[in-house]
Amino acid sequence: MKRILFSFFSVLALILSSCSSDYLILDSVEEHILTADFSSREIGYPITFTVRNSDGEDVTSLSTIYIDGNAIEGNTFTSETVETFEVTAKYSGLLSKSISIYFHDGTEINFKKRLLIEDYTGTWCGYCPRVAHAIELVKDQTENVVAVAIHRASLSPASANYDPYTYDSTELENLLGAAGYPKGYLNRFTKWQALENNNIAQAVNLTQGENPKLGLALSSTVDNGNINIDVNVKFGKDFNELKLVVYVLENGLIHEQHNYTTFYGGDDVLEDFEHNHVLRECITPLLGEAITGNLTIANTFTKSFNVPVPANVENAANLEFVAFVTDAEGNALNVRSNHPGEAQEFEEL
Structure with missing residues (x-):
C-alpha cells in the first residue's frame, strides 16, 4: 500500500492554522x-x-x-x-x-483485541484537548484501548510553539497524509475522523470484530536507572513481514495546556494540566524492527531490551511501556501496555 509523502516543513506550516481560534466547535452527537x-x-x-x-x-x-x-x-x-x-x-x-x-471449535488460538490510539498533540495547541477528551470518552466505553500522546513542535522556550515534551516523529508523520494538529490515528494509519469526540464509535468498533490472531505479553522492571523489558508475541496463525514497536511513556507530567475548546472547563490556559501517556522514547526504530524466526501458529517470539531511563523522564515511577506489532503496511495488529514490575500472561480467548 502506497502512501503520499508530505515534508516536515509542510507539517509545520499548517500548525498555527490548524489551531486558530476561529475553529468551529460542534456539539457531540448522541449515539x-x-x-x-x-x-x-x-x-x-x-x-x-x-x-x-x-x-x-x-x-x-x-x-x-x-x-x-x-x-x-x-x-x-x-x-x-x-x-x-x-x-x-x-x-x-x-x-x-x-x-x-x-x-x-476450541482448536483455534485467539487473543484479546486492543486498539492503539496515537494522539498528535501539543501544550501550545488550543484544540488539542479535543482529542484528549475523545480518548477519555473511548475509555468510558471500553478498557481495550492503549493511548500514546506524541507531543509536537519545538523544544525551544523562545518558540511560540514551545512544548517541553516534544518528540521528533517526523519519519512517521511523513507517511500519514494529514498535516497540522490536533490529529488522532487509530492502529497507526487509520485517521480518526474529526471531530473525534463525535466519532467515538469509529474507535470503539476497532476493538471488536475479526481477531488479530496474535497477542502480546510484557514483563518489565526499572532498577538503578535502567529499564528491562521482555516482549513476547504469540501467533494464532502463520504470519510474515511483522515488525515490533516499543515505546517508553511517562504519566503525571504537569504543565499548562492551551485550550480553545469547551472541554476541561473551557479555560485557556489550563494551569497545572496533567499530561499522561507522553511518548519519551522509542527503543525500536519508530517504524518498527523486524520480527524474526518462526512466525507460525502457536510459536512465540521474544525480544529483550535493556536501556537506560531516558534523560528527559521526570519521574521513573510514572513510566509506562507500550509494545505493538505491525503488518507489512505498518498497521498495528495488536497492542499492550505495561507498567514497571508487571509480569503479564497472554490474553488468550
Missing part, C-alpha cells in the same frame, strides 16, 4: 455504542453485550440486542456451531453500528 466482552469465543460459552450512550452510561437494560436481525432475550448469546454473527442494538428507537462475533 449509543455496542460492545461484546469477547469478539471470539469457543462454542457453548456465552458472549455478553453492553450498550452505552454517548456519555458512557450503561443503557443495556433499556436496549434490545439483535443477532443477525433477530431480537434476543437479555444481553447474552452463545452458539453450538462454528459461525460468525452480526450484532446490533436498538436503544431509544435507533440501531447501533453493527459488530461481528465469532464462535470457534
Whole structure:
C-alpha cells in the first residue's frame, strides 16, 4: 500500500492554522455504542453485550440486542456451531453500528483485541484537548484501548510553539497524509475522523470484530536507572513481514495546556494540566524492527531490551511501556501496555 509523502516543513506550516481560534466547535452527537466482552469465543460459552450512550452510561437494560436481525432475550448469546454473527442494538428507537462475533471449535488460538490510539498533540495547541477528551470518552466505553500522546513542535522556550515534551516523529508523520494538529490515528494509519469526540464509535468498533490472531505479553522492571523489558508475541496463525514497536511513556507530567475548546472547563490556559501517556522514547526504530524466526501458529517470539531511563523522564515511577506489532503496511495488529514490575500472561480467548 502506497502512501503520499508530505515534508516536515509542510507539517509545520499548517500548525498555527490548524489551531486558530476561529475553529468551529460542534456539539457531540448522541449515539449509543455496542460492545461484546469477547469478539471470539469457543462454542457453548456465552458472549455478553453492553450498550452505552454517548456519555458512557450503561443503557443495556433499556436496549434490545439483535443477532443477525433477530431480537434476543437479555444481553447474552452463545452458539453450538462454528459461525460468525452480526450484532446490533436498538436503544431509544435507533440501531447501533453493527459488530461481528465469532464462535470457534476450541482448536483455534485467539487473543484479546486492543486498539492503539496515537494522539498528535501539543501544550501550545488550543484544540488539542479535543482529542484528549475523545480518548477519555473511548475509555468510558471500553478498557481495550492503549493511548500514546506524541507531543509536537519545538523544544525551544523562545518558540511560540514551545512544548517541553516534544518528540521528533517526523519519519512517521511523513507517511500519514494529514498535516497540522490536533490529529488522532487509530492502529497507526487509520485517521480518526474529526471531530473525534463525535466519532467515538469509529474507535470503539476497532476493538471488536475479526481477531488479530496474535497477542502480546510484557514483563518489565526499572532498577538503578535502567529499564528491562521482555516482549513476547504469540501467533494464532502463520504470519510474515511483522515488525515490533516499543515505546517508553511517562504519566503525571504537569504543565499548562492551551485550550480553545469547551472541554476541561473551557479555560485557556489550563494551569497545572496533567499530561499522561507522553511518548519519551522509542527503543525500536519508530517504524518498527523486524520480527524474526518462526512466525507460525502457536510459536512465540521474544525480544529483550535493556536501556537506560531516558534523560528527559521526570519521574521513573510514572513510566509506562507500550509494545505493538505491525503488518507489512505498518498497521498495528495488536497492542499492550505495561507498567514497571508487571509480569503479564497472554490474553488468550
